Amino acid sequence: MSELLQQVADPSDPAAPPGALLGARTAGDYSALLHEVVDRLADRFRTINAPSSGMDRAALEELVAAVPLGERSIGARAALLEADELYAAHAVWFHHPSYLAHLNCPVAVPAVAAEAMLAAINTSVDTYDQSLVGTLMEQRLIGWTADRLGLAGGDGVFTSGGTQSNLQALFIARERALRADPRPRLEAAADLRVLTTGASHFSIARSALLLGLGEQAVVPVAADASGRMDPAALREALDRLAAEGRTPMAVVATAGTTDRGLIDPLPAIAEACAPCGTWLHVDAAYGGGLMLSARRRHLLEGIDRADSVTVDFHKTFFQPVSSSAVIVRRPADLAATAWHADYLNPAAEAASADAEPNQVDKSLQTTRRFDALKLWTTLRALGADRLGEMVDEVCDLAAAVHDLLAQDRDFTVLGRTDLSTVLFRFQPPHVADGTADAHVALIRRILFQSGRAMVARTVVDGRPWLKLTLLNPEATLADVAAVLDLVRATGRGLLAGADLAAEGGRR
Ligand SMILES: *Cc1c(COP(=O)(O)O)cnc(C)c1O
DSSP: OOTGGGGSOOSSOTTSOOOSSOSGGGHHHHHHHHHHHHHHHHHHHHHOOSSSOOOOHHHHHHHHHTSOTTSSOOOHHHHHHHHHHHTGGGSOOTTSTTBOSSSOOOOOHHHHHHHHHHHHHTOOOSSGGGTTHHHHHHHHHHHHHHHHHTOTTOEEEEESOHHHHHHHHHHHHHHHHHHTOOSOHHHHHTTEEEEEOTTSOHHHHHHHHHTTOOTTOEEEOOBOTTSSBOHHHHHHHHHHHHHHTOEEEEEEEEBSOTTTOOBOOHHHHHHHHTTTTOOEEEEETTGGGGGGOTTTGGGGTTGGGOSEEEEEHHHHTOOOSSOEEEEESSGGGGGGGOOOOTTTSOHHHHTSTTOOOOGGGGOSOSSOOOTHHHHHHHHHHHOHHHHHHHHHHHHHHHHHHHHHHHTOTTEEEESOOSSSEEEEEEOOTTSOHHHHHHHHHHHHHHHHHHTSOBOEEEEETTEEEEEEEOOOTTOOHHHHHHHHHHHHHHHHHHHHHHHHHHHHHHO
């Protein structure tokens, strides 16, 4: 017996029944439970025939409210069975070929298995002493990503998503701009400006707000007729800021806009940033996957001139949520993020030659998931080239869907994407703009409520459009055409209903 314990009673009782926490005594229960959960899910994947159950919100609210949460205990098996019948039965299934709405992807099998692994071990990649090899694996993967972007020698960190990656990149840009300004922070901050187009992700404008920049901080740069940033307009905007004595804190280019999948002209934008050394952030949350494509890698030309890049692995790398990274060209720029706590990563130790590699020094998060393991296993299992082919397959599908819509008189299709979205509207020749516009949201809602197919909607240049986001390399043109037929049938139904109503009015 321990010397210390000889004089006191030990409150922990080794004879107590196995608990709920994962450890030596529960390892068998853990294995049995996970096998059962996985087998049930596998059955669902085999048999699911629509992206959702189509159950309406009132019924779902009732199901959720009916669970006596936290009252009596029902045991792990029953709890998971209940979750299967509540959550899995009424979830949205992104792998279904009729799910064509948002930027959600079907996920790579090895990544899903890795997710189970990292959840069980529960590594936190904040300090080295909580993660050991996990930190080294994440760092290796960040290095690999930087290399692929043409930013060899760069650094970065995994984040929860593009939103956080963009925030951190702009935070670093803000710190650099403020440090170069001799005035007090608040005074200097009032003059900071971020230049981007109206098509950039909303997290850019919200980051400016979170970073305490002024209301005028985000300067819109005009797009050209194609919808991409106009480099001449950017140069003019930069000249105007210089004349006004403002500080261009960052230019944000988008490599794959969320709505249209358009890539801003990166080489010309980098050229415009160069003379004044303006920070160039490239938001490649959506388009990042192109870095692995043999046929479309050239679309990211110029990204190697960025100061920072956002990449969402949970979009075009087929990773489970969450998995994203922010990459910076100069590792020293990440120092703006570092903060030292005596209990975690003391400053004195960080300065020493053999300092432990603490990723928390580079992250806005403290406790942080080891999401890197998912991409790691995916790259090992499938190889980067296969992932790149999968990106090409969804881009090819988008092009084929575009052609299909363009030759169909019932539909109008907008522009061409660099990636995999298709914007269109049901508008047969005799139908007025106002009617077609009004039907966009209705068609989306009717399909959504049916559970049979999901499409999105958005607004471009003041007009509403239906939107398909194609991220499923296994969906075929026939799958998408079947959804378009549903859109057509729904649109015709709405037109017939409107005709009936008009007739009723005349009678
Ligand atoms: C999806 C997206 C984001 C946001 O990423 P999250 O992972 O959803 O936080 C940012 N920028 C672009 C261009 C996106 O498409």
